[in-house]
Amino acid sequence: AQTVTQSQPEMSVQEAETVTLSCTYDTSESNYYLFWYKQPPSRQMILVIRQEAYKQQNATENRFSVNFQKAAKSFSLKISDSQLGDTAMYFCAFMNAGTASKLTFGTGTRLQVTL
């Protein structure tokens, strides 16, 4: 079974600064997908960024980028130019490739962006 670990329960960053959220995972699969989801107080789960395991190039989405280290089974999220609206819970998630199977989530990191 896959496991996803987020070792930072809470993080704080000042507005306009950069912050990196950590995620590691454990799997015996070779083909899979990784995701970062954001959950603001509205509780809506919002997809931030995704990465296919077979792609070596790190995914980027505007201010969000990942550092995907497949051998180390690491998938960190970097948020540049942090904004107050980035304040939320961030969940790292894993999914086996092939069919639309279930997501396995990490325990989450609560990010607070301050003035």
Added chain:
Amino acid sequence: SAVISQKPSRDICQRGTSLTIQCQVDSQVTMMFWYRQQPGQSLTLIATANQGSEATYESGFVIDKFPISRPNLTFSTLTVSNMSPEDSSIYLCSVGRISNSNYGYTFGSGTRLTVV
């Protein structure tokens, strides 16, 4: 990506009663997923709902407690039965898509359930 309408958005229920949560998707999907998020916790999969067959439950979740219906490819319900305060959680439905470069999961807006 798919758009999911989930209702109710919140409810306060008496212990011993049941609540049915509905999810409507704006496109046909093969599998729908139901998650529970206990206060301050991450999301845990309850079951996978397939159209035309019984739902597949994860360890720790049983059909008698969380019966699921999936009458067609755009709709599913989750019932939380014989509720106790321990069932107070956010319940979310989700659909997934794996199609070339367009993949990911969309979630409903969640149902915040409080059992008193």
